[in-house]
Structures are given as structure tokens and as C-alpha cells.
Amino acid sequence: MRSGATSSLDLNGQTRVAVLLPLPLPGAYDYRAPEGLALAPGDFVSIPLGAREVVGVVWDPALGRSPVAAARLRDVSRLLPAPPLPAVSRRFVDWVAGYTLSPPGAVLRMAMSVPGALVPPRPLAAFRWLAAGTGKSTPARERVRAVLRDGPPRPLSELVLEAGVGPGVIKAMAAAGWLEAARLPPAPAFAAPDLKRKGPTLSPAQGEAARSLSGDIGHGFKTTLLDGVTGAGKTEVYFEAIAAALDSGRQVLVLLPEIALSAEWLERFAARFGVAPAVWHSEISPSERRRAWRAAGDGEARVVVGARSALFLPFPDLGLIVVDEEHDGAYKQEEGVIYQARDMAVVRARLGDIPIVLVSATPSLETVRNVATGRYRAVHLAHRHAGASLPLVAAVDMRRDRPPARSWLSPSLRQALTETLAAGDQAMLFLNRRGYAPLTLCRHCGHRFQCPTCTSWLVEHRFGARLRCHHCGFEMARPDVCPACATAGELAACGPGVERLAEEAAALFPNARIATMTSDTVAGPRAAEALIGRVRAKEIDLLIGTQIIAKGHNFPGLTLVGVVDADLGLIGGDLRAAERTYQLLHQVGGRAGRADRPGRVLLQTYSADHPAMMALVSGDRDRFLEQEAAGRREAGLPPFGRLAALIVSGGDAGALDRFCRVLSRAAPRGEGFTVLGPAPAPLAILRGRHRRRFLLKCRHDVRPQPLVRAWLAGVKVPGALRVQVDIDPYGFL
Ligand code: ADP
Ligand code: ZN
Numbered sequence: 001m002r003s004g005a006t007s008s009l010d011l012n013g014q015t016r017v018a019v020l021l022p023l024p025l026p027g028a029y030d031y032r033a034p035e036g037l038a039l040a041p042g043d044f045v046s047i048p049l050g051a052r053e054v055v056g057v058v059w060d061p062a063l064g065r066s067p068v069a070a071a072r073l074r075d076v077s078r079l080l081p082a083p084p085l086p087a088v089s090r091r092f093v094d095w096v097a098g099y100t101l102s103p104p105g106a107v108l109r110m111a112m113s114v115p116g117a118l119v120p121p122r123p124l125a126a127f128r129w130l131a132a133g134t135g136k137s138t139p140a141r142e143r144v145r146a147v148l149r150d151g152p153p154r155p156l157s158e159l160v161l162e163a164g165v166g167p168g169v170i171k172a173m174a175a176a177g178w179l180e181a182a183r184l185p186p187a188p189a190f191a192a193p194d195l196k197r198k199g200p201t202l203s204p205a206q207g208e209a210a211r212s213l214s215g216d217i218g219h220g221f222k223t224t225l226l227d228g229v230t231g232a233g234k235t236e237v238y239f240e241a242i243a244a245a246l247d248s249g250r251q252v253l254v255l256l257p258e259i260a261l262s263a264e265w266l267e268r269f270a271a272r273f274g275v276a277p278a279v280w281h282s283e284i285s286p287s288e289r290r291r292a293w294r295a296a297g298d299g300e301a302r303v304v305v306g307a308r309s310a311l312f313l314p315f316p317d318l319g320l321i322v323v324d325e326e327h328d329g330a331y332k333q334e335e336g337v338i339y340q341a342r343d344m345a346v347v348r349a350r351l352g353d354i355p356i357v358l359v360s361a362t363p364s365l366e367t368v369r370n371v372a373t374g375r376y377r378a379v380h381l382a383h384r385h386a387g388a389s390l391p392l393v394a395a396v397d398m399r400r401d402r403p404p405a406r407s408w409l410s411p412s413l414r415q416a417l418t419e420t421l422a423a424g425d426q427a428m429l430f431l432n433r434r435g436y437a438p439l440t441l442c443r444h445c446g447h448r449f450q451c452p453t454c455t456s457w458l459v460e461h462r463f464g465a466r467l468r469c470h471h472c473g474f475e476m477a478r479p480d481v482c483p484a485c486a487t488a489g490e491l492a493a494c495g496p497g498v499e500r501l502a503e504e505a506a507a508l509f510p511n512a513r514i515a516t517m518t519s520d521t522v523a524g525p526r527a528a529e530a531l532i533g534r535v536r537a538k539e540i541d542l543l544i545g546t547q548i549i550a551k552g553h554n555f556p557g558l559t560l561v562g563v564v565d566a567d568l569g570l571i572g573g574d575l576r577a578a579e580r581t582y583q584l585l586h587q588v589g590g591r592a593g594r595a596d597r598p599g600r601v602l603l604q605t606y607s608a609d610h611p612a613m614m615a616l617v618s619g620d621r622d623r624f625l626e627q628e629a630a631g632r633r634e635a636g637l638p639p640f641g642r643l644a645a646l647i648v649s650g651g652d653a654g655a656l657d658r659f660c661r662v663l664s665r666a667a668p669r670g671e672g673f674t675v676l677g678p679a680p681a682p683l684a685i686l687r688g689r690h691r692r693r694f695l696l697k698c699r700h701d702v703r704p705q706p707l708v709r710a711w712l713a714g715v716k717v718p719g720a721l722r723v724q725v726d727i728d729p730y731g732f733l
Contacts, residue, residue: 015032015033015039016030016031016032016033016070016073017030017031017032017033017039017045017058017059017076018030018031018058018059018060018061018062019031019045019047019056019057019058019059019076020056020057020059020093020104020105020108021047021049021054021056021105021108022054022055022056022105022106022108022109022112023054023103023105023106023109024102024103024105024106025103025105026103027062027103027104028059028062028104029047029049029056030068030073031045031047031073031074031075031076032070032073032074032075032076033075033076034075034076037076037078037079039058039076039079040058040084041058041059041060041084041087041090042057042058042084042085042086042087042090043057043058043079043080043084044056044057044079044080044082044084044085044112044118045057045058045076045077045078045079045080046076046077046078046080047074047076047077048074048075048077053077055080055112055115055118056108057085057090057108057112058084059090060087060090080118080119081118081119081120082117082118082119082120082294082297083297083298083314083316085111085112085314086314086315086316088318088348088351088352089111089312089314089315091351092111092311092312092344092347092348092351093107093108093111093312095347095351096337096339096344096347097337098705099339099344099347099705099727100337100338100339100725100727101705101708101709101725101727102337102338102725106336106337107312107337110309110312110337111312111313111314112314113289113293113309113312114286114289114290114293114294116286116289116290117289117290117291117293117294117297120294121186121290121291121294122186123183123184123185123186124155124156124157124183124184124185124186125155125156125181125183126153126154126155126156126159126181126182126183126184127148127153127154127156127159127170127173127174127179127180127181127182128148128152128153128154128179128180128182129145129148129149129150129151129178129179130177130178130179130180131145131149131178132177132178133173133176133177133178133179134176134177135176140163140164140165140169141169141173141178143163143164143165144159144163144165144169144170144173144178144179145178146163147159147162147163148179153182153184155184156170188300189278189291189292189294189295189300189301190275190276190277190278190291190295190300190301190302191275192275192302193243193246193273193274193275193277193302193303194273194274194275195243195246195247195273197272197273197274199236199239199240199243199272200236202233202236202237202240203233203385205381205382205383206232206233206236206237206381206385209226209237209379209380209381210236210237210240210241211240212224212379213226213237213238213240213241213244213355213357213379214240214241214243214244216241216355217241217244217245217248217250217319217320217355218248218250218319219355220353220354220355221349221350221352221353221354221355221356222355222356222377223346223349223355223356223357223358223370223375223376223377224355224356224357224358224376224377224378224379225326225357225358225359225360225363225367225368225370225371225376225377225378225379226238226357226358226359226360226379226381227360227361227363227378227379227380227381228361228380228381228382229361229381229382229383229384229390229590230361230384230586230587230590231384231385231388231590232361232381232382232383232384232385233381233385234324234359234361234381235265235268235324235359236385237381238322238324238357238359239268239269239272239273241320241322241355241357242254242273242303242320242322243273244320245319245320246302246303248319249317249319250317250318250319250320250354251296251299251301251302251303251304251315251316251317251318251319252302252303252304252318252319252320252321252322253303253304253305253306253310253311253313253315253318253320253321253322253345254277254303254304254305254306254321254322254323254324255305255306255307255308255310255311255321255322255323255324255331255341255342255345256305256306256307256324256325257307257324257325257328257329257330257331257551258328258330258548258551262551263525263528263529263532264532264553264554265305265324266279266305269303269305273303277301277302277303277304277305278291278292278295278296278301278303278304278305279292279304279305279306280292280293280296280304280305280306280307280309280310280313281306281307281309281310282307282309283524283525292304292313293313293314296313296314296315297313297314297315297316298316299315299316299317307330308330308331308333308339308341308344309333309341311341311344311345311348318348318352318354319354320354320355320356320357321345321348321349321354321355321356321357322356322357322359323341323342323345323356323357323358323359324359324360325359325360325551326342326358326359326360326363326364326367327360327362327363327364327367327583329580329730332730332731334726334730334731338724338725338726338727340728340730342358342364343366343728346358358376361586361587361590362582362583362586362587362621364579364583365576365579365625365628365629365632365638365639366638366639368625368629369629369639369640370639386596388593388596389593389598390593390599390619391561391589391590391592391593391598391599391600391601392598392599392600392601393589393600393601393603393616393617393619394600394601394602394603394617395566395602395603395605395608395613395616395617396410396412396413396602396603396604396605397605397606397608398410398604398605398606399606407504408431408496408500408501408504408564408565408604409429409501409504409505409508409562409564409604410604412602413562413564413602413604414508416560416562416600416602417505417508417509417542417560417562418509420559420560420600421509421512421541421542423559425557425558425559425560425597426535426538426540426541426542426543426555426557426558426559426560427541427542427543427558427559427560427561427562428542428543428544428545428549428555428558428560428561428562428588428591428592429501429505429542429543429544429545429561429562429564430544430545430546430547430549430550430561430562430563430564430588431496431497431498431501431544431545431546431563431564431565431568432546432547432565432568432569432584433495433496433497433498433546433565433568434459434461434470434497434498434518434519434520434546435459435460435461435462435468435470435497435498435499435520436459436460436461436462436463436493436497436499436500436503437459437460437493437494437495437496437497437500438457438459438494438495438496438497439457439459439493439494439495440457440458440460440467440478440491440492440493440494441491441492441494442482442484442485442487442490442491442492443490443491443492444482444485444487444490445482445484445485445487447482447483447484447485449467451469451471451472451474452474453469453472453474453685453686453687453688454469454471454472454474454683454685454686454687454688455682455683455684455685455686456469456470456471456683458474458475458476459497460478460493460497461499461520462499462500463499463520463521465477465478466478471683471686471687472686472687478491479491496564496565498516498518498544498545498546499516501544501564502514502516502544505542505544509541509542512541512542513539513540513541513542514540514541514542514543514544515531515534515535515540515542515543515544516543516544516545517531517543517544517545517546517548517549518545518546518548519546519548522548528548532553535553535555535558536554536555536556536557538557543555543558547584547588549588549591550584550587550588550591551587553591555591556597557597558591558592558593558599559592559593559597559598559599559600560592560599560600560601560602561588561589561591561592561599561600561601561602562601562602562604563585563588563589563601563602563603563604564604565604566581566585566603566604566605566613566616567581567605567606567607567610569581569584570607570610570612572682572732573682573732574731574732575632575635575637575638575732576730578610578611578612578628579612579628581612582612582615582616582621582624585603585612585616586616586621588601589601589616601616603616603617611624611627611628612624636697636699637697638728640700641697641698641699641700642697642698642699642700642702642703642704642728643695643696643697643698643704643728643729644695644696644698644704644705644707644708644725644726644727644728644729645693645694645695645696645725645726645729645732646663646677646693646694646695646696646708646723646724646725646726647681647691647692647693647723647724647726648660648663648678648691648692648693648694648721648722648723648724649686649689649690649691649692649721649722649724650689650690650718650720650721650722651688651689651690651720652690652720653690655718655720655721656690656692656721657678657692659715659717659718659721660677660678660692660694662715663678663694663711663715664677664678664694666711666714666715667694667711668696668707668710668711672698672699672701672702673696673697673698673699673702673704673707674696674697675694675695675696675697676694676695676696676697677692677693677694677695678692678693678694679692679693680692680693681693681732681733682732682733683733689722693732695729696708704727705727708725708727712725
């Protein structure tokens, strides 16, 4: 017996290869390379799997796998004409799989999510002038001749346009020998950035930061936090680092949390580099997807800007990664392979031995801690560009400054809105709650409308008169009669959503031009862009919205931001609730007063003495982070300890609880960690499935992965139940 399969055991002149398939299987499968087909790790191949043909990747030899008997091996069907998956991408797939405890094939699926891209784009049909034809000349033929004479072959579509003839004329000329058909390589999908263009003249502090980041290009792995207040010019600074990486001939990846909504970022990029970058996120079309994947893989796309999954693009020569808004919760993927893209980006940079820049005005405690321990370096930009001042933040104590009944705006916020609008300035109201009201109840019997398949109230959306579950999408018409007691006209909306707020604002300021912006009211990136454009053009006086208005947009005329319920994010047992509240509200507040005008931020709160509120008011971020850190250190929570969550779910609560008892008994025991649970998840029922949570809490020097792996290896999960593993959980629902 040979010990350990390799990818190239000699079988009478033929070779054995391991092929990883983009399927949730435990590992790679062995195949035989047919005679004359030389295969190397990274090659995309088509192989028979059962009765199907599946595309996979020739994987690197794994040690310790017991080889399948040679006689039982099936042949690789064919090699696909695509650039191979680079070695660094393969190592990244293995690494992410190992860290997140996912099957490597499930991770590979993210790296080859566009099967169509494995076929090279078709060459263009083109024609060249031969002048050897027969038959008479016509005005149409003359025009074709004039376009083609002395020139290179032209694609049919261009020729038709330029000569003003139908395709039939051209085909007839080719048949008569005047033209010769040719094949042109397809037009490049992405033009190269123009490196001769200059960015703005940087301030001394910006220049120093830019030189520092640029100086790292080509010098191996290094993680840098680019830390600076909103408007400090962080984007301008990292654009210089991008230019430096491009100048050295390498590719660049920029991750943004809400790529679909950042038309503004794309405009700035185009202004700086003269071209659009390749864009990668869930909302691009299948053909854009094919183009972007292929262009990232063959190096034609020099810069890719994308959402978290862009990390898995097959860059052959990545030289720099930038993660903008590194603290953003959107970097955590919660479905399928559960991973934190910011952390995995650092891993990708380490495997590629390249620098990575994490950018934020409110860095995560994880990153701040890594700076403190010296693992990451920090580059600071302390001031807003061109002396623009930071907004003045004040708390409105709702215990004293009470809004009138069934309204949500306190007298001081009303006053501030009145002043702002009277001065012809713009204002914004922020409430992180879609719809009209988060709860509808019957005043007669107390019945509350709940989702039939989730542990959640139905949210009233007055537009369309619907009640909707924000977790599963269930919806129903809002009835007039209570379904429990049959009383009519007694259903009451409880609490505000943005729609209700807009109603109050419209009543208070009948002359103001008001717009609401939520994921319900703006359908897609284009609609969002249009609305943002109207705000910037000062066609809107008061913008009301959820967190989609908090991100990145630049509204020069905005001088007042009202946060309607600053406490909203503090509710619930999430260990990062205070940190997130601080980050979100800081970001919302950062929309005010970006130009030469000072801005004001009013936070309506019932807990004005909460550390997050005090930090927002005082602007003392670092003190807040120290307090947060002290609390987490005390509790052994991240970043001072490690967490892994197990979410067990199933349709039958009894079977679920029985299995949870089995899991409990099999739970790991030992030094340096504890297992908490099972506990019903806060979202105890989701889409009709009951859910229980376990939490494995480890000391910082104890890795949760081996513990979870051993734990799950010791139990058999019944077919109707599902166990999801969430390493480094961010959501606790
Ligand atoms: P941040 O990313 O830190 O929020 P930005 O890079 O978006 O900051 O800069 C804020 C605004 O200031 C942008 O409109 C940007 O173009 C402008 N700006 C920043 N630095 C400069 C500079 N050196 N010269 C001209 N404009 C600048
Ligand atoms: Zn639901």
C-alpha cells in the first residue's frame, strides 16, 4: 500500500488526479487523466459523477487520503479552456473551509460561482476587404468598401452601422469574393486605469498616510488600519495606494459593504482613474458576472470592487486589498458558508503575501485590539479635510423632553427641524425600522398579529395596507376586523416605523419636500441613486430613512440629523450592541455638515447616560472603546475570547429537543472553554423551523474548531434536523 494519495500516481503511463467539486462533499474525488491529457492542480475539468457531468478543479495532493483502487477510477472527460484556479485561491478555499468547518467543495462553489465563465468568450465575426470579387458595384457596396479599404478587419455589427447597410449586403459581398470573413478576439471587457491622471493635492497628513500605504506595496503581508473621521479623505488616501499597486503591475480588490448602493464611490473611482472598475455583487446580471469573473481571472480586470464574495474571485496577481468600512456588519455572511469577509480578507492577504488596508472612522473592537497588540499597524487621519468641522452632537433626553401622544418627535427635535428648514437647509431623520408600525394589536382583546411561521410580530406597511414578516417575507392584507374577537375598527398600530414618521413630519411641515428611503421604497441601486441625486440637488428638504441613508452618501446641504430612537440597537442581548450602536449612529451623524457648514446631530434617547450615547456626544471614541474592551475582557468575550455557535433547527420541536439533549451529553469538556445552551434562539421559530442555540465560549488561546469538529463527529444528526456552525458569530437571533 502506498501511504497517502497524491495527484499523480503513475498508472501505466496515466495519472491519477484529485478533483474537488463545487458540492458539499467531504473532500476531493480521485479520477484518472486519460492518456495524452496532462493535468495540473488548478485546472478546470469536466468529470462524470454518477450519470451527470460536473465541472470541478484539479486539487492539490492531500495527505492521508486512502486512494480508490485504480480499476475503479473513472476518466476525466475534458479540460476546460479557462485559466487555472491559482494556487493561492486553492489554499484560500482550503483555509476558509478549515476555519469555518465547511466542506471545501461548498467554499469552492463560491470561487467558481459562474460556470459560464469557464468557456472563453466567442470571437467576433468580422470582415476584411479583398477586392477580388465578382458582380457589379452598388452604392451600398461602395460604402462598405470605403469603410474597409486599407483598414483592419471590422466586426460585422460595426460595419453594418458605419456603412449603413444591412448584414445581407455584407454576406452577399463575402459570397461574391469581395470580403473575407475573419475572427477578431472579443473586445476587452475592462479598460486599464489611467495611471497618469493625478488625484487631488493631498494635505501633509494625507500625503504621509498615502506614502505609508503605498510604500508597503510589493513588500509582503501587512495589515494596516486607516483610521480617520468621516470626511478626513480616507478614500483619497487609499486611492493613492491603489495607484501604487497598479503601477507595480498588480491587481487590486476593494471590498465595500453595500456595493449595490455606492454609485458615488464608482463615480469617484472613475474621476480618479478615468475608467470604471470591474464590479462584483449579487445584483449584477449573469453576463456581467461572467465578464467580471473571467476578467479577474485572466488579469484583465485591474481593479475589482465588490461585496464579500469578491474575495473568492480567481485573481492571479493580487497586489493589494482594501476593506472599506471594515466594522460593517454586512461583512458577515450568515447563510451557506458562514464567514466574516473582513477577517477572511486578512487571511487572503496573508496567503498572497500582500498588504491589506482596513478603513473606518469607527473601527471594530477586534481591529482596535489587533492594533493594540501590534499585529496591525494604524495610520491616522485626525481631521476633516479642508478644515470642515465635525457635527455637534447632543442627546435629547426623552424622559424630560417628551413628544406629544402618538408622536415621536420631541419638542427639541421639532424646534431644530423648524429652524433648519426655515434657513433653507436640509435635514435628515433616521429610524432603523421599515414600515409604518412594528406591531399591530387589537385594543378590544389584546390580540397581536404574529407571523404564522416565525417568532416575530407582523410589521404594518401602510403603503399597500399589508402586514409583513421581516424575517420570512410572509404578508397579508391588513384586516379591519380582529381575527381573534371579531371586533371591527379596534386595531391599533403600536410604535413608529419610517412611514409613520413621515406622516408626522408631513403634518408638522406641510411645505417641506419630504422623501423616505428604505429598502421597501427604493427598488434597487438605480432608484437609490436617483433619490440621492435629488437630495444632493436640493430637491428634497427632509430625508427620512433606515440605515441605507447612513452609508457613505455625501449630502453637502445637510445640516441636521435627527436620530429618532437612538436606543433601538441597544435592545437585545447581542454582545456588540453598544459598539454597533455607536458605529451606526456615528456614521449617520457623519452625514451632517460635510461641506463648509457646521452640522448638528440630535439623538433621542431614554438612556442618555449609556456609554455609547455619552461617547457620541463627547466625541471621545477611544474612551468608549476602552470601556467596551474592559467589559469584554472581564466577560471573556471577543476579541478577548473566542466564540462558536451551533444553531440546531427542525420542524418538529420534540425531535429537536431530543437531539439537543444528545448534543448536550456529547459536548466537549475540558480546560479553557465552556458550552452554553441549548437555549431557544431569540428567533425561536423561523420559517416554521424551531431553533435552538449552543454557544461554545473559549479562552483566547483555545481554538474552537477542533472542539466543534470532535463534538459533531460524536453524534449523528437526524435527517430532518440541521446543524449550522457559526464560528465567530455576529448575529445571535
Ligand atoms: P472619508 O473617506 O475619510 O470619509 P473622503 O475621501 O470621502 O473622506 O473625503 C471627503 C471629501 O473631501 C470628499 O469629497 C473628497 O473628495 C474631499 N477631499 C478629501 N481630501 C481632499 C483633498 N486633498 N483635496 C480635495 N478634496 C479632498
Ligand atoms: Zn415570518
